[in-house]
Amino acid sequence: MHITCTPPCKFDFCWLCLGAWSEHGERTGGFYACNHYETAKQEGVYDEAEKRREMAKNSLERYTHYYERWATNQSQLHVTKSNDEQQCKAQFVKSQLCNFHKLWSTVLEDSSHCHSQEQPPLQAH
Template sequence: MMRAAACGHRFCGACWQGYIGTSISNGPGCLTLRCPDPSCSAAILQDMINFLATDEDKEKYARFYFRSYVEDGRKIKWCPAPGCDFAVEYYKGSANYDVSCSCSFSFCWNCTEEAHRPVDCSTVAKWILKNSAESENMNWLCLGVWSEHGERTGGFYACNRYESAKKEGVYDEAERRREMAKNCLERYTHYYERWASNQTSRQKAFADLQSMKNEKIAKLREIIKEEESQLSFVIDAWSQIVECRRVLKWTYAYGYYLPDHELARKHFFEYLQGS
C-alpha cells in the first residue's frame, strides 16, 4: 500500500518502514526526520511514525523524544544520581534551589550538586575543588612533595621531617611558612573531618531509610497490626535524620570559609551549629 506524508510524495509501506526504522536506529536525529524524496524537506510527523514503526522502534523514538524534551527545556533536568533515569521539573517561585527526585536523591537545581543549603553554590564549588586538590602536590608541613610521604615520614598528615627541623631550633622564613602551613592544615582538617563524618552518617541514615521503606515497615506492620499509613511517621522521622545530617555536613564547609575577622557572625554560626 502506498503512503505519503503531508507533502504528498508517495512510497510503499515497506519503504516507509525501512526508512523510519533505519532513521530511529541511527539515533536522535530521527526527531527531525524528513520526507525521503531528496528534493523535499517536509517533516515526518509522529502520528505517521507511530502508525508505521515497529513496537521496538516506537519505544526508542519515545525515549529520544522525551530526552529531547528534557534537554531543551529550562524547567526540567535529569537527576544527577548515579543510575537514575528520572527527570525533575522545577517550579519557579520556589524559595530555594533544592529539588527532590522520585529516587529520593535531592540536588541543587542551580549547580546540580547534592542539595547543600545553607551553603551557596560558589562555596560548594570551592570546597569540592579544595577537597580534591588539597593533597595532590605538596605536604603543608615540610613543604615537600606529597608522594614522598607515608609511614616512613610519620604519615600524610604528620611529618617527622618537619618535627626534626623544629627540634633543631632553626627558625627562618621556611620555618615560619611551615608553622603557618601547620596551622592551616589543622584548621582544614578540623572542618574536613567533621564534614566527612556527617557525610558517612548521612549515607548510613539514607541506607537505613531505604531499608525501612522496602522491608522493615512491612514487618513492623505485621507485628503491631497497624495499617501502613499509620506508620508513615517512622519514614518521616528517618527522612528528617537524613536531612539533618545533610545540613550539618554543609555547615562545616560554610564555617571553613567564614572570615576570621567577622567574629560576631562566626560566634552566632557556631552557636547555631552546636544547638
C-alpha cells in the first residue's frame, strides 16, 4: 500500500488512506492492509472522496480511451500517406517508362518507313 511521490516531492504515503507512510506499520494492520482506511470507511469519511476519485478515474479512463483511438488513427494516417506517396512515385516511374517506350517505338517505326523497302525494319527490344 506504499506509494512514493515523484521527485522533488518524494513524500511516502499509504495509497488507501493517503496518510503518511511513517504512521503505518504492524499496528495499523501491516504493510498490506490499512486499519486507518477501514475504520474511516465504516464511519463514512471516505464516501464523498471515493465518489470523486471514482468520477476522476472514469473520466481519465474515458479520456485515455479516446486519446488512444485518436493516436492510433493519426499513426495509421501517417502510414497511409507514406504508402500512398510510395505508390504514387512507383506509378509515376512506370508511366514515364511507358511514355519513353512509346516515344522510342514511334521513332523506330518512323525511321523504318524512311528506309528503302529492301532494308528490314528495326525492332525494339
